[in-house]
Amino acid sequence: MSLRFAAPDGVKVYTVAGGKNLPTWVSDKKKRSLRKDEDYNRRVELVQDFEFPAACQRIKVSADQQYIFASGYHPPRVRVYDVNQLSLKFERHLNAEIVDFQILSEDYSKAVFLCDDRRLDFHAKFGSYHKTRVPRAGRCLTYSHPTAELFVAGSAPEIWRLSLEEGRFMAPMPAASPGVNALGLSPAHGLLAAAGEEGLLECYDPRGLTALRFDDSGMHVAVGTSGGLVAVFDLRSQRPMVVKDHQYESPILDIKWPTTAAGRSRALVASADRHIIKFWDAASGEGFTNIEPKDGDINDICLWPGSGLAYFIPALGPAPKWSSFLESMTEELEERTAPAVYDDYRFITRAELDSLGLANLVGTNMLKPYMHGFFLDNRLYNKAKNAVDPFAYEAYRAKRVAQKLEEERKSRISIIKKLPKVNATTAARLLGEEGEDGPKKRKAALPNLLEDTRFKAMFEDTEFTIDEASRDYKLLHPNADPAKERRLVREHFEAVEGDGDAQSASDTEGQDDDQTRARKPAARHRVSGVF
Incomplete structure (x- = not known):
């Protein structure tokens, strides 16, 4: 078995998906007769059946790089190849010729095909799932993963938007060109670019604005987008002062400007999506603190004026008058030691694990790796601690008794x-x-x-x-x-x-x-x- 290569510019290019180059006018009967050709039989096929009877129009690779999608015609079909098996996984036939397609999932489970009969054909693992039509003949389409929107363009001065989350068409985006030939979506900042017929390149920001809030002075406004970004603007400038990313790619639900008890703004912004509430500096974007609910999603936030409720944050301001007892409660909690992350597990480092003689448990289900150490069951930890140092409790008890006596002695009234x-x-x-x-x-x-x-x-x-x-x-x-x-x-x-x-x-x-x-x-x- 040998690899054929060509070096037109001095760079060797090897052919790994075929053998002899056959002209297009060779009949099928002639091709069948090549079965007895030794050179033809020794050809290299990296992926089996990696061909179409007539022609292949589009080819793309899935996000997980495990599958190859290819579409062709005569008859219209789509083939999916599994690179792990180096073979054809399945083949499906469609009723109309495929103009363009997009892979919606990381694997082969979801895909959409734009056909020349103005139909969008959605496919799942089992086959065709749903079909819908676009107003004019389509030429290209692209998909935005953060917003779950499908953009379709064609022979019309507009770009159609289909929301796969809501299952309906959104308001189209107008274009200056009479027709759009190609669409592109930037993975870095999410801008949508459209290439028109008259040589025009237009860029759109498909992210919608979902939250808005002015500060007390009225000169600054914070705007939240559907992609999880919050921008603070000065009304006298077109550029944002600072942009804060929630890094969840979820729409911003609400924005607040926390104030002190005296009503003066502390230049802090509280922005919330369904995952987290972030408090950050409005001038630099530096984080102040975060609040994450233990269970459920966040729907809305409300800050009591001049306080830190409903989550009490003393650094934002004192407690309201009707809940002033929170001040004393938080002071008592500060004197106590912080609780462990989990009630039944204890975090230990590798050095502590070696000192307890439990290094042989690494890799078993009794240790849960976490950061630079492990989580260990408290019962197992106590048993190992007692086995290594059986007199540890007595020494601890004696130390506590001495501390109590010392505290009682200091509390006495001493006459100088x-x-x-x-x-x-x-x-x-x-x-x-x-x-x-x-x-x-x-x-x-x-x-x-x-x-x-x-x-x-x-x-x-x-x-x-x-x-x-x-x-x-x-x-x-x-x-x-x-x-x-x-x-x-x-x-x-x-x-x-x-x-x-x-x-x-x-x-x-x-x-x-x-x-x-x-x-x-x-x-x-x-x-x-x-x-």
Whole structure:
């Protein structure tokens, strides 16, 4: 088997759908005699029966690139080829010659044929489904998927529109040419172009306007189209200031300009289609927030003036007077943690999955891949968590108890007391232990040591200063917690500042080194004796 090719311009072109080139005047009997021709039998046919007895007029490929449509005449017929099987899938005969056709679906299930008897023949999988007539002889047709409209043009100065969604003809679009020979629809912006007989090229925007709303100043207007676009215009300009695309290709149902409680416009636009309500900036088109209903479609929207109802959005304005309790409710909800996406499933990352020892479940129906992780059933997650760390609950419980105790301690009313300049940490510890005793012990407690004349000198004379960093103190108090003592001083007491520091400092500077060295052992000895 060999491929025939030609290279007229130095570029090889291989023939993959036939063998010898036979002239048109060769009779059918002569063609049948070629069955014994070796070269003819060795020809390449990429798709079997990829031919017509007389001629092929139109050929197109489906959107999913799985089927090839071809129409021919003598007799009028249409053939559909399956590229996966490289063969003919089916063939249908029509009553009139096919002028043009369009594939309405992604596969071969829906198609429409424009015939020379002014009929539009709609076909489904089973065959012909419906027929209708156009006013004049048609020459071409095209189909708009976003709007589900079929455009037909012919020997008349107009373009006929057939809405397949409503099942009726719409108002035709006038053309400047006496006849239209070709139609084209841009997949990028949806403009319809018509090529006329007198060399005229006309462009139309088939999208209809479905929503309109002025702002409070009256100088700006927002317009919604049937294709899901919202344009904001300044009445002094022909060009839109900004165009917002809902990206659903659904008609815009309604447009609102949200205002604050004072009535001043916040330059926000609320536009809605049947899928979503979008709040966005009227100057830049930047999104503010979106609202999507959980079930059902959106039919209309209504904004309470100066508020955020019916969905309460505090950023748009306060709640109305008759529902002012929403303010406190939203404040309470903000303090709570956000709920999970699903009640019975938990989102975990791949690292968490490996730490739980469940990496072998990847690819099974027990894990639902989502973004950068997986959704896992809460029951399975709890079992795996308990197996990996059986003491996790006890540690969590102890942590929660400590947090509750800390919150209760902070909620108490603490009296700020002034501490002495000497041995402030010791005084704070003694007073703190006295405050933590119960009411019965508090009644039988001894007098305040700071006011007792027997121990008053201990908190006034610097000779009784306790050096907590000394070796003797650490031996006598091995379980002392310096961090806790500093916390007590910082939270419950206030240090006394006076002239005593300066006086004691001047006295200390006037003493010589011998006296200082003689007094230090005495101070340590007295302190040790007291404790």
